[in-house]
Amino acid sequence: MxxxxxxxxxxxxxxxxxxxxxxxxxxxxxxxxxxxxxxxxxxxxxxxxxxxxxxxxxxxxxxxxxxxxxxxxxxxxxxxxxxxxxxxxxxxxxxxxxxxxxxxxxxxNPTYSLVGADIVERGSDIFPRGKVVGEDTNPYLRYFIINVGSRDGVAVGMPVVTSGAAMVGRIAKVTSHLSYVQLLNDPSSTVAALFQGSRISGMVVGREDGSLVMTGILPDEEVDENEIAITSGVGGLLPRGLILGQVESVSYQEAALFQEAVLRPVLDFRRLEVVVVITDFNRPPVEEFEEGP
Structure with a gap:
């Protein structure tokens, strides 16, 4: 229904x-x-x-x-x-x-006056060549900034070293609290040097690629591999005996009429944390410089 x-x-x-x-x-x-x-x-x-x-x-x-x-x-x-x-x-x-x-x-080295310092900046990582720092143009490609300055007795030209008497570089610029260290392998770095064993002399310079080279070696001088290059102390600006590097290879530069020795650095700049500034040292007498190494 x-x-x-x-x-x-x-x-x-x-x-x-x-x-x-x-x-x-x-x-x-x-x-x-x-x-x-x-x-x-x-x-x-x-x-x-x-x-x-x-x-x-x-x-x-x-x-x-x-x-x-x-x-x-x-x-x-x-x-x-x-x-x-x-x-x-x-x-x-x-x-x-x-x-x-x-x-x-x-x-x-009890006759050295030393000032310890920490590395606070690594210049090659933060400033390219020619970057303006304050009012100055930085001319260095490789350098450190350390936390000591003029108030600590640090002055331009003083050597900076690390353990084992290995030379790191030289003070290039100073403020009251900080200092710029031009590294040994900076292209504009030049250091009077000699080989520890043979006493052959020359100039250790930095290269653009960060390598170290000892130039000005006379063609008839024999340089052994693994010889240690040290500061010669000529001119009294640096103490004698700071270690610069070890011979890796030797080549004859015909155009320059000299030999060149490529040096292997004895320190790793990237791993450095602390350094020492040599603010004073006993300089050899003038006649020693005149006689040569």
Whole structure:
């Protein structure tokens, strides 16, 4: 039978609804409603617990993700600190070793007046040739900046050394608190030198590629490989005996009518942390310079 065949159904449902409403208001449905509540309440509680459990599960999942992210961040920070700790420990050990060797240098040269210094900047990494520093144009390609200056008795031209009496360079510019050290392998660096064994003399100069070369060696002079080049002290500007480098190879420069010896540096400029400035030393008498090495 179709809906059109049951026109009484809406009226019947409306009548039943009104009857239930009247009975509810009169309190006649109380026992029935209580029974219905007893039946429905467990189902309602179960559904509520289920919904709460599902909500807690999603919240726990979110909490786990947040905790995992925090753990990852802490692990990353811990790894960074561990690497930094290793770096600082290695730096501390290296600096300690250099300081011990510099103390030995002081005890072996009691006539020298020395000023210790830390390297605070490495010029070749921060200033290209010709970059303006303050009001001056920096003419050096390779240099360090150290944390001592005129107030510490440092002056232009003074030699800078490291452990083992190895020469680093010379003071090129001084302020009250800082000094610029022109490195030995700067292209404009020139040092009077001689070989420790053969006493052959020449000039040690820096090259654009950072190498060291001893020039001015006469063609008939024999230079042995691995000979040590030292400062000659000629002119009294530098003490005699500071180590410059070791012979790596020798070549004859026909155009210049001289031999050249390529020197292997005895120190790694990149690993230096501390140096010493020789502010005074006993200069050989003038007649010794006149006689030659």
């Amino acid at each position: 179709t809906r059109q065949g049951r026109p009484w159904l809406p009226y019947t449902l409306l009548t039943v609804a009104l009857l239930f409403l009247i009975l509810h208001e009169a309190g006649a449905l109380g026992p029935f409603e209580n029974l219905l509540g007893l039946v429905v309440a467990p189902v309602e509680r179960g559904l509520s617990d289920l919904i709460t459990g599902v909500g807690n599960l999603f919240q726990t999942t979110r909490d786990v993700r947040v905790l995992q992210q925090q753990v990852d961040e802490l692990q990353s920070a811990n790894d960074t600190l561990r690497v930094e700790n290793i770096r600082l420990r290695e730096q501390y050990v290296a600096e300690n070793q250099q300081l011990r060797e510099l103390l030995d240098f002081k005890s072996e």
